[in-house]
Structures are given as C-alpha cells and as structure tokens.
Amino acid sequence: MSLPRFHVEHLAEGIQALPADEARHARLARRLSVDDRVVLFDGQGHEATATVIACGRRAFEVQAGPVKYAPRRTPRLTLAVAMPKGPRQDMLIEKCTELGTAALVPLSSDRSVASVSAHRLSKWRQTTIAAAKQSGQAWLPELCLPMTLPELFAEVSAFDQVLVGLSSAPAACEEARVAGERNPPSPIIDLLPVLRECTSILGVVGPEGGWTSDEVDTLTQAGITPISLGPNILRIETAAVALATLIHAVLPRANE
Numbered sequence: 001m002s003l004p005r006f007h008v009e010h011l012a013e014g015i016q017a018l019p020a021d022e023a024r025h026a027r028l029a030r031r032l033s034v035d036d037r038v039v040l041f042d043g044q045g046h047e048a049t050a051t052v053i054a055c056g057r058r059a060f061e062v063q064a065g066p067v068k069y070a071p072r073r074t075p076r077l078t079l080a081v082a083m084p085k086g087p088r089q090d091m092l093i094e095k096c097t098e099l100g101t102a103a104l105v106p107l108s109s110d111r112s113v114a115s116v117s118a119h120r121l122s123k124w125r126q127t128t129i130a131a132a133k134q135s136g137q138a139w140l141p142e143l144c145l146p147m148t149l150p151e152l153f154a155e156v157s158a159f160d161q162v163l164v165g166l167s168s169a170p171a172a173c174e175e176a177r178v179a180g181e182r183n184p185p186s187p188i189i190d191l192l193p194v195l196r197e198c199t200s201i202l203g204v205v206g207p208e209g210g211w212t213s214d215e216v217d218t219l220t221q222a223g224i225t226p227i228s229l230g231p232n233i234l235r236i237e238t239a240a241v242a243l244a245t246l247i248h249a250v251l252p253r254a255n256e
Contacts, residue, residue, distance in 0.1 A: 003039045003049070004030050005133040007140075011042040016050065016064050021126075023060035026052075038062060043132065043140030045070050070138045072102060075198040077247045078159070080105040080152050082112045082207035084236040092237035093124045096141065097131035099241070099248040102200075103142040109149065111209035116146050149215055152204070153222040160198035163188070164224045165205055165239055185226035188246055196251050203243045208236055 006022045018026060026032045036052045040062065046069055050062035079096060083089050083106050096104060104124075106116040121143050128140045156162050165185075195201060204224070211219065219226075229242050 002136065003037050004032065005039045005041060005136065007129045007133065008040050008042055011040055011046045011048060011064070011067055013048065013064050013066055015053070016040065016062050018060045018062065026060055027055055027057075040064055041132070041138050043129070043138075045072065045138050047138050072139055073100065073248075074200075075160070075195065075247060075251055076102040076200045077244060078103040078105065078200070078202045079205065079240055079244065080107045080147065080202065081205045081236060081240050082107045082109045083116060084208070088235070088237050089120075089124075090127055092240050093127045094131045095237075095241045096244045097128045097137065098135040099244045100137065100139070101141050101244050101248070102139070103144060105144040105152065106146040107149070107152065107204065107206075108146045109207050109215060110212045111207040121145075149218045152202075153218065153224075156202065156222060156224075159200045159202040161195060161200075162202045162222070162224045163191075163204065163227045163243070164219055165203075165227055165229060165243070185228040188227045188229060188243070191225070191227065192246075192250060195247070198251075201247060203240075203247070205236055205239045205243065 004026070006018055006026060008016055008019065008022070017023075026038070032038065032052050033055055034052050038050050038052065039047055040050050041047045046067050048064040048067045050064040052060075053063050054061040077100075079101055081092065081104065084092065093104065108115075124143055125140075128143070131137070132140055153162075204219075206215075229239055234242065
C-alpha cells in the first residue's frame with residue numbers, strides 16, 4: 001500500500017511542519033500518529049520520505065529524509081482551454097492533473113461561457129494538490145492567467161507541436177467545415193509517430209459554441225495542426241481529458 005502524500009511549498013531534508021490544511025488532513029482524515037511514514041512533495045518534482053514526529057493540534061511535524069528529484073516525463077503537454085462552467089471546470093483540472101499535464105491556460109474566446117478570477121485560480125490550485133496526492137504525482141501543473149488566441153499564439157514558438165481541435169458543437173459546424181477546407185484536420189492517432197518525437201506540445205480546446213470565423217483565421221494563420229478526436233461532438237472537458245490521455249498514456253518517454 002502506498003504511503004500517504006502531503007504537499008509542502010519548500011521541501012528540504014530535516015524537520016518539516018505541514019501546512020495547516022495538510023496537517024488537518026493528516027490528523028483527522030488519515031489519522032496518522034507518531035512514527036507513521038509519509039511522502040512529502042513540493043509540486044516541482046521533489047519528493048522525500050518522512051516520519052511523523054509530532055501530531056498535535058498546534059503542530060504536525062515530520063522528519064524528512066533525503067530529497068529526490070524526478071524530472072517531468074516528455075512530451076510535456078500544455079492545454080489551453082476555453083473553460084466550461086461550474087463543477088465541470090474542477091473535473092477538467094482534476095483529471096488533467098492526474099494524467100500529468102504540465103500547464104493549463106484558461107483561453108478567452110469570443111464564445112467562451114466562463115471567466116476565470118484570481119479566486120478561481122486559487123481554488124484550482126487546491127484541486128491540483130488533491131489530484132497530485134491521489135495519483136502519486138511529483139509535479140503540479142502550472143496554472144496560467146487567461147489568454148486570448150492572439151496572446152496564446154505569440155507563444156507557439158516555445159512548442160514543438162501545436163494541436164487544435166476544430167470540431168465542436170452544431171453552431172460551429174460551418175466554421176469547422178471552412179477551416180477544414182483550408183487545412184483538413186487529421187485523426188490524432190495518425191500523428192502519434194510525429195508527436196512521439198516532441199518534447200513539448202500545446203493542445204488547444206475551443207468553446208462548445210465553436211470558433212468564430214475571425215478565430216478560425218487566427219488559427220489558420222498561426223500554422224497550427226488541426227486534429228480530430230473522433231466523429232462525436234465532445235464537451236470541453238471531455239475533449240481536454242481525451243487529448244491529455246492520448247499524450248500522457250501513449251507517448252511518454254523516460255525521464256530526461
């Protein structure tokens with residue numbers, strides 16, 4: 001059975017006090033006691049096995065052993081997503097964290113249905129921590145500030161490959177058809193040999209209302225690779241998780 005995992009911001013060998021939220025979880029939910037063993041991680045690839053040395057209400061302390069570093073596996077996936085509403089956001093963040101997504105960018109598009117506040121980003125941070133603890137991740141995804149399409153595509157040179165899903169809800173079928181005539185989408189399965197050689201990939205998931213014609217022009221002019229995730233119309237979070245699953249389950253190479 002795997003050891004309980006707890007997140008600390010600054011991980012070092014020696015005595016460490018768990019943050020209040022983590023201490024409460026260790027004491028009340030996990031019911032840990034002195035001499036129990038745990039794993040600490042900082043979300044930046046560092047981990048250490050530790051032993052509980054104090055578990056009172058005022059302090060929950062552990063003795064951490066040597067800190068080890070695990071580089072991110074490649075390819076590293078950044079997902080830029082026109083976020084859905086409400087709890088569907090949390091599901092998307094949780095599942096993409098479990099899969100190992102490197103960064104998440106809320107995408108502001110003409111037909112976006114949800115905005116992203118500083119409070120929401122803070123809440124997502126807690127969601128990523130819980131998901132990393134559950135899935136044994138040493139890394140947390142970077143949660144970026146919202147970007148528009150022009151802002152996002154000013155950064156494409158940092159990626160080996162940029163993938164954009166052009167299929168969407170019925171309202172977007174005409175735009176997707178026009179875009180497809182300019183640059184036909186490829187089934188992502190056909191691109192796996194190319195993607196397997198990449199170190200970094202940007203995946204873009206648009207709104208359920210679809211891209212506008214101006215946005216299609218921006219996508220086309222950016223030289224992106226349009227992809228298809230299948231014949232069905234997918235919700236935003238389904239498309240994001242499907243793309244993350246393919247990248248993380250099929251393509252990963254050994255740590256570099």
